[in-house]
Amino acid sequence: MTEQHHDEIARRLRESGTVPAPHGLREDVMSQVRAEPRTRPSRRPFFAPLLPYAAAAALVVGLIIAFAHLGGGGSGSSSAGGGTTGAGGGVSQVPERQAVGALGDQGTAARFSLNRYQALKIADEPKVTATRTPKAIVIAVPKSLYADYRKRLARLDRRTPQGPTIRVILRRVP
Amino acid sequence: MQQAFAFPLPRAARVAPYHEPVQIGSDEALARRAGRGDERAFEELVVRHQDKLYTLALRVTLSEADAYDCVQEGLIAAWRALPRFRGDARFSTWMYRIVLRKAYDAIERRRRTPEPVEELRAVAPETQPETRLDLIAALAGLDPDFRVVAVACDILGMSMEDAGTMLELPTGTIKSRLHRAREQLAQTLEPDRTA
Numbered sequence: 001m002t003e004q005h006h007d008e009i010a011r012r013l014r015e016s017g018t019v020p021a022p023h024g025l026r027e028d029v030m031s032q033v034r035a036e037p038r039t040r041p042s043r044r045p046f047f048a049p050l051l052p053y054a055a056a057a058a059l060v061v062g063l064i065i066a067f068a069h070l071g072g073g074g075s076g077s078s079s080a081g082g083g084t085t086g087a088g089g090g091v092s093q094v095p096e097r098q099a100v101g102a103l104g105d106q107g108t109a110a111r112f113s114l115n116r117y118q119a120l121k122i123a124d125e126p127k128v129t130a131t132r133t134p135k136a137i138v139i140a141v142p143k144s145l146y147a148d149y150r151k152r153l154a155r156l157d158r159r160t161p162q163g164p165t166i167r168v169i170l171r172r173v174p
Numbered sequence: 175m176q177q178a179f180a181f182p183l184p185r186a187a188r189v190a191p192y193h194e195p196v197q198i199g200s201d202e203a204l205a206r207r208a209g210r211g212d213e214r215a216f217e218e219l220v221v222r223h224q225d226k227l228y229t230l231a232l233r234v235t236l237s238e239a240d241a242y243d244c245v246q247e248g249l250i251a252a253w254r255a256l257p258r259f260r261g262d263a264r265f266s267t268w269m270y271r272i273v274l275r276k277a278y279d280a281i282e283r284r285r286r287t288p289e290p291v292e293e294l295r296a297v298a299p300e301t302q303p304e305t306r307l308d309l310i311a312a313l314a315g316l317d318p319d320f321r322v323v324a325v326a327c328d329i330l331g332m333s334m335e336d337a338g339t340m341l342e343l344p345t346g347t348i349k350s351r352l353h354r355a356r357e358q359l360a361q362t363l364e365p366d367r368t369a
Binding site: 006010019 | 309
């Protein structure tokens with residue numbers, strides 16, 4: 001097989017030429033093209049290339065804010081969520097759930113709903129410092145007594161009969 | 175006083191560019207216009223390339239019906255894709271590639287559901303019809319991978335680089351496939367001379 005053979009084959013192929021397209025192909029194509037709903041390419045706004053950076057910056061700012069909030073109240077959930085449930089006087093679920101992050105006071109607070117008389121009685125005890133607000137009584141106890149008071153209030157909360165109650169917020173004094 | 179009548183009369187507004195003749199201009203310029211929705215520019219591209227596209231599809235699929243469908247579907251696909259045509263390759267190469275994909279799809283479909291191929295007919299006028307028929311029949315006997323290279327380079331007159339772009343193959347591969355295609359054609363057509 002020589003180069004001459006190759007050239008001859010190439011020449012014969014070239015001379016065979018193109019085959020004319022069937023009559024009507026163009027009309028068929030163009031009728032479909034005209035029937036085609038045309039969507040023009042949308043123009044990208046000039047700031048489009050910056051959008052990923054803006055999104056990343058917003059995400060970073062969001063994370064910083066989130067971490068700042070968590071840093072303030074992060075331990076609250078751990079301390080407030082440490083209660084137990086059971087027949088032997090565990091802390092009730094309702095105040096636990098309410099206490100989680102409710103006050104944002106570094107986890108040293110829990111909320112209860114008590115009979116008004118019982119709440120005032122506890123507030124009058126010498127070891128606590130009570131502050132009354134129109135809707136609640138804030139009871140502050142030393143750190144060493146916090147757990148005991150918490151259990152006690154939780155027990156009272158569970159036993160509080162239906163009727164008028166007042167919100168009691170138990171806080172821990174450093 | 176005479177000069178007062180020399181003021182030009184207000185002229186009619188210039189006709190819209192879509193009504194201008196589109197025969198003048200490169201493929202790429204027409205493609206840009208077609209990409210913006212100019213149907214007349216696209217029609218001009220169809221007129222320019224339909225024969226070559228049909229030849230490519232016919233020689234690859236070996237079926238007039240399949241070739242017709244391939245070119246039709248390929249041109250519609252090209253019209254849809256034109257707004258995204260970036261001009262990295264020549265427009266003709268880009269369009270050949272679209273039609274070629276359709277042709278390969280047709281071959282694949284036929285392979286799954288075999289049907290008799292109805293034609294190997296020579297359509298173009300030719301001084302030596304017997305020779306031409308032999309050539310086309312020999313071409314049809316080639317492996318599709320080699321056949322398409324022979325069609326692109328020798329019949330359609332594409333450069334090896336353009337054929338490589340169309341087939342997404344290196345130029346060296348195109349060169350070797352073309353060599354082997356010609357060799358096999360020569361062996362089929364002139365077994366005595368090549369022996």
